[in-house]
Amino acid sequence: MLKFVKISEDSLLPEYREGDFVLIAKIPLCFDSVRRGDVVVFRHPLHGMMIKKVSHVAERGSQIYVMGTHRNSIDSRQFGAVGKDAILGKVIWHIGRPTR
Amino acid sequence: MPFSTKRYWLDGKWLGHILLTPTQEDAMIYKLIKMLDKRFGIEQAKAHCDIPCGIYDPITAQIAALTVVRMIDLMNDLESKHPAGGLEVQNSIGRYVASKEAHAEKAKHEIRVIWGDYIKPQHMEKNPELHDLVHKIMALGSKSRQTADRETAVQFVGAINEFAGIFWETKGIAVKRAKAPYPPALDMIYPDL
Numbered sequence: 001m002l003k004f005v006k007i008s009e010d011s012l013l014p015e016y017r018e019g020d021f022v023l024i025a026k027i028p029l030c031f032d033s034v035r036r037g038d039v040v041v042f043r044h045p046l047h048g049m050m051i052k053k054v055s056h057v058a059e060r061g062s063q064i065y066v067m068g069t070h071r072n073s074i075d076s077r078q079f080g081a082v083g084k085d086a087i088l089g090k091v092i093w094h095i096g097r098p099t100r
Numbered sequence: 101m102p103f104s105t106k107r108y109w110l111d112g113k114w115l116g117h118i119l120l121t122p123t124q125e126d127a128m129i130y131k132l133i134k135m136l137d138k139r140f141g142i143e144q145a146k147a148h149c150d151i152p153c154g155i156y157d158p159i160t161a162q163i164a165a166l167t168v169v170r171m172i173d174l175m176n177d178l179e180s181k182h183p184a185g186g187l188e189v190q191n192s193i194g195r196y197v198a199s200k201e202a203h204a205e206k207a208k209h210e211i212r213v214i215w216g217d218y219i220k221p222q223h224m225e226k227n228p229e230l231h232d233l234v235h236k237i238m239a240l241g242s243k244s245r246q247t248a249d250r251e252t253a254v255q256f257v258g259a260i261n262e263f264a265g266i267f268w269e270t271k272g273i274a275v276k277r278a279k280a281p282y283p284p285a286l287d288m289i290y291p292d293l
Contacts, residue, residue: 097130
């Protein structure tokens with residue numbers, strides 16, 4: 001139901017940095033409340049497990065469009081919407097790497 | 101030292117709280133999870149980028165701005181040597197203007213990239229003037245495109261130099277002031293490596 005995930009790479013800079021941890025909720029109830037602005041972890045057939053921010057939700061929540069906040073992010077602008085079934089959970093706790 | 105009573109909530113339910121300073125608390129939780137990661141291996145999620153990130157340097161913007169001044173100098177030089185003009189002069193002026201346009205926009209673009217992708221809230225807290233400075237650079241860049249006013253272009257270089265000084269300071273790297281080793285040989289800010 002709950003799972004810690006470690007972030008690699010920088011497409012969600014400046015909010016999320018490489019090395020940060022997030023706790024994601026896999027509770028089915030939470031899937032229904034995925035909405036714009038949520039940060040979600042999902043599986044992509046080519047890129048593996050990814051973390052991105054939800055830019056919008058379409059077709060009654062079945063199609064989720066995701067985006068990074070960095071200019072070089074690979075996201076729905078390249079690979080389109082993510083199916084609801086591919087979503088592993090949404091971030092409910094962000095544990096940032098200490099800066100000093 | 102003030103202590104935190106930060107509470108953690110999940111879907112409206114209180115999970116608990118720890119009596120520590122915010123920094124200690126965050127660092128301790130991070131350390132704990134990192135230990136779990138080492139012991140059990142926490143799965144990684146990619147915040148995927150198409151190229152490796154993290155390479156930022158204001159020198160590209162500084163050189164582009166310097167080029168704007170150089171193009172204006174070349175235009176003034178040509179005009180003084182050939183006051184009557186002519187097709188060849190028009191052709192050269194056209195090329196200088198095109199280069200001035202391109203380099204002013206390039207300088208603005210490079211500053212926007214550093215501003216948007218590198219500058220973080222902690223940099224803003226330490227350098228609250230950054231926002232106004234970036235806006236000033238954008239305005240001076242636009243004015244450098246619209247006119248052939250050398251003074252404006254020199255101010256453009258100066259503002260970008262100021263930005264470069266702040267950028268290197270955020271990285272803890274000292275800077276030095278030196279003349280560019282090529283015309284127009286204006287004062288520039290370089291990292292003192």
